[in-house]
């Protein structure tokens with residue numbers, strides 16, 4: 001049992017750490033509990049993409065752009081790799097080019113992006129397949145971190161430099177401020193923030209039912225370094241179906257219908273394909289989306305194959321050596337990009353950032369801590 005702190009944070013993924021960072025900057029005394037001995041949740045299983053271009057213009061895009069600024073500050077102070085490499089959305093079909101052009105026309109004043117010819121695309125990325133390419137959308141805004149390095153480093157940097165106290169391997173089992181029970185002991189805090197990711201079951205499970213929250217399982221792969229720098233992170237037509245940012249483009253229904261005709265399994269398994277490159281030059285490849293409350297631990301080779309086959313359609317890599325396969329689970333609430341809920345006085349749950357937790361967390365944390 002320790003002295004009373006200002007804030008207890010449950011969970012050491014990006015959501016918990018971003019809130020710890022914002023609270024410590026305000027001079028609060030913060031204690032963070034992480035159930036595992038090192039973070040192993042969604043925050044270290046992702047592409048490491050800070051991806052404002054996927055966010056709908058408005059408050060979400062604004063939050064993403066603010067997050068990006070914090071990522072840059074934190075990466076340079078904590079000393080982890082962050083690549084300001086931007087993104088390229090590639091078009092191999094007229095409906096893909098139409099969606100990209102519509103998006104560009106609607107957003108050219110808010111985003112730093114431009115439409116590129118096939119030659120200009122190739123100048124930016126030697127990894128892009130030239131055959132059949134009809135254009136692309138280049139955006140400067142996106143960044144890449146290697147999340148399995150960045151997240152643990154962020155945690156230790158907050159401890160060493162900002163005075164965060166972290167209890168690893170310690171599960172919080174009861175929250176009733178000022179009382180917090182963790183690892184079989186009692187602690188006292190003014191306020192508690194619960195950032196427990198895909199664990200709906202331990203603390204305030206009724207809130208997740210009320211929020212219609214579901215979990216999503218994604219399959220991912222890593223390929224050994226192809227000794228070629230891909231330049232910007234890459235994606236193609238399938239990704240235009242995935243992010244809200246493109247949802248109001250008039251040509252999107254046509255693109256959707258064509259993909260459903262050509263390969264219905266993309267829709268069935270929620271597949272779209274992103275390619276990022278980490279600090280070691282290795283390629284991070286994914287992903288699929290399966291929704292539910294509990295997932296069997298088995299990954300599907302058919303899904304991996306669909307992802308790799310689609311990757312071949314827009315990159316020059318014909319024989320990648322896959323060195324790792326894994327899955328990750330994130331929570332999502334219907335119709336929202338995040339849940340910020342107060343189940344009782346002095347307790348706030350911040351969760352359900354879906355597939356954009358790396359992109360949104362710092363910006364959201366800034367807002368939440370300000371209100372706290």
Ligand SMILES: Cc1cc2nc3c(=O)[nH]c(=O)nc-3n(C[C@H](O)[C@H](O)[C@H](O)COP(=O)(O)OP(=O)(O)OC[C@H]3O[C@@H](n4cnc5c(N)ncnc54)[C@H](O)[C@@H]3O)c2cc1C
Nearest residue numbers: 011013015035041042043046049172197328356357358359
């Ligand atoms: C495969 C995959 C790819 C993705 N790619 C991207 C991407 O490129 N860009 C992007 O913006 N987003 C991406 N996302 C989404 C992003 O990773 C998530 O939104 C984000 O990591 C969620 O962070 P979190 O802190 O809520 O969850 P987590 O990282 O899962 O952290 C929650 C932590 O809480 C701990 N915990 C839970 N309950 C307790 C308890 N009772 N006591 C103590 N500790 C507890 C857990 O052990 C865990 O470490 C991706 C997600 C996945 C799965």
